[in-house]
Amino acid sequence: MTFYPLSLTARLATLFSLLVAGLLLLLGLWLEHLIRGHFDEIDHMELTAKLNMIENLLDRVDSPAALNTLSRYLDELLTSHATLSVSIRDEEQRILYAYQPEFLEPVKNGDVASPSTRWSVAGYEFIGHEVHKRLPLPQSIPVHVLLGLDITHHAHFLEDTRRYLWTGIAIAALLTALLGWLVARQGLAPLKRITAAARRLSAERLGERLDLQATPPEMVELANAFNGMLNRLEADFQRLSEFSADIAHELRTPVSNLLTETQVALSRPRSTEEYQDALHSNLEELERLARMIADMLFLAKTDHGLLPNPAEPVHLEEEVTALLEFYDALAEEKQVRMQLSGTATVTGDHLMLRRAIANLVSNAVRHTPPDGRIAITITHDQDMAKLCVSNPGETIPADQLPKLFDRFHRADSIRNHHGEGAGLGLPITRSIVKAHGGDVAVRSQNGITTFCLTLPLSGTQRT
Incomplete structure (x- = not known):
């Protein structure tokens, strides 16, 4: 069986409806508890009041004549209270008085210890209480008074309230789910715009942008x-x-x-x-x-970050010295002088760093006119070393400087005079320097062009 994940809209709507239903459920339980407690209090008060009235009548039975008239007084008292049931028995369980005793059959004397005792008879629910009295006759007679109160109407009200409450909670949960779905759908509309923008993307349509003003x-x-x-x-x-x-x-x-x-x-x-x-x-x-x-x-x-990442100390002046020896014959042929000053030690791959510096020196030798001088200076400041290669020659236009490190780019004037280059040397230099945590920059003014590499110093040379 394959299970498909719910959409984000459905999840939000479900969670929202469950949250509201849970809150309504707690509220309903709390209301039911309050209503039940209120009815219990009313019933207990009524039961206690009737029991006190009966006890007052029994306290007045102080003669045989009063005992004979007890039933009449009790009938007068209870006639208008159809929800009451009364049973008065003597010590030998003989009935002295009974009013609707059929509703007291499920309980016996001694079974009703408190007003919280409940029982049912023929679909009616009762609560009751039992007290023990002694009639104040010349010869005192102990009696057991059992009183029951019909609470069926309260029980039915609670059942109706519970039924309406759960029905209302179910309907509210469904409406909340629908409302939550609509709200979530509207709230997630920006995601649909993002999806639509992504669908419209192609090689010819890369200019799509989302409107931030209309975004939540x-x-x-x-x-x-x-x-x-x-x-x-x-x-x-x-x-x-x-x-x-x-x-x-x-x-x-x-x-x-x-x-x-x-x-x-x-x-x-x-x-x-x-x-x-x-x-x-x-x-x-x-x-x-x-x-x-x-x-x-x-x-x-x-x-793709696939260059090696060795951490060996590289002495820049030694690498430059080796390169100057390599380019010495070419420099002499072009009548170009090369000069090195300064020292610094960095951490990295000496072969890649030598290649980066070689590209700068090679460019300088090619573009320097006869009798020109190439100055290579190495300095360091705090955590960074700087290697600069300066040479005289044609000033590179300012608008061309940012493009020098683009692949296959060559300034027009340079291309016309030195067509043998492929335009990849400077991009390679920048890639190597970037891989070592440094940067490369260029400036060209008044016939002097300077390329500068900045690299992190090795840990032993940092100040």
Whole structure:
């Protein structure tokens, strides 16, 4: 058997109706207790009053003549009280007086010890009490007075009240459930708007947003989260679309070169040297493709948090020194001088950090004009180390600076002069620095461009 979960509206309506029904039930029980207590008090007062009247008459029986007239006085007293039953017996259980004694048959002398004693006869309910008296005759006679009071009308009233009360509670619970369902349905209308907005989402319709003005205060946070999710989706989809277009653009050039070189090589018979030249040219394009694919895979790992997270001390000045030795030949060829100053130790993966710094140094060497000087400075302040790479060259427009760390982005002027880059170096640098808990920034003014990395210092160097 399959059980389907109740909807949120049905759950709220059910809980609301159960709560109201429970409260009404408690109220009904309390009212019934009060009514029953009130009737019991009235019945006991009436029973006590009648018993006192009978006792007063018995106290006046002080002669045989008074004993003979006792029955008449009692008849006069009880004639107008059809709800009473009286039995007076002597010590030998002989009846001295009886009024409607058939209603006293279920009980015997000595069985009715208090007014709370109850019994039923022929569909009638009674309460009664018994007292022991001595008639003040010359020769005192002990008597047993048993008095019963018919409380059937009160019992019927309580039964009718109970029946009407439970019927009213049941009807109120049903009405409450219906009302709760309507209220919950209306109150959850914003969720339906969210659902409708989610259904309308598509690649072409990512601009849907919820109206916060029409959202209840309790759901503003949810609506904000939903709108924030849509903002992120729209931004990520736009970035993905641009990324896909950039990949197609960047891959098209080397693939086109490979096709062209191969078609030319196969267009007519050639010598071994010519085929070797064509293969070398294709090898360069394939190496470019391999680097681009490796960089794209590296960025994909950073997006999914799959980079290694070692915690080894990394001396930045040693890493920079090794890189300067590597780029020394290229710098000499371009007549560019490189200078390092400062020291700092951070915690992380030295290979990834070296790659991040290498991207900055490589860019600086490529974009620095002859006789220029590249300044690499390392400083630290409290818990952060800063590594800055400054080089002279063309000033990057201010509107291009935020885009330098986007994948496959290259400023137009730089692209025209240095087309060999794929535009993935700076995004990789930012990903590595972010993975190490740092950040990267750039500024370009008056022909000087400076990239700065900030990284947390290692625990041994923090001040």
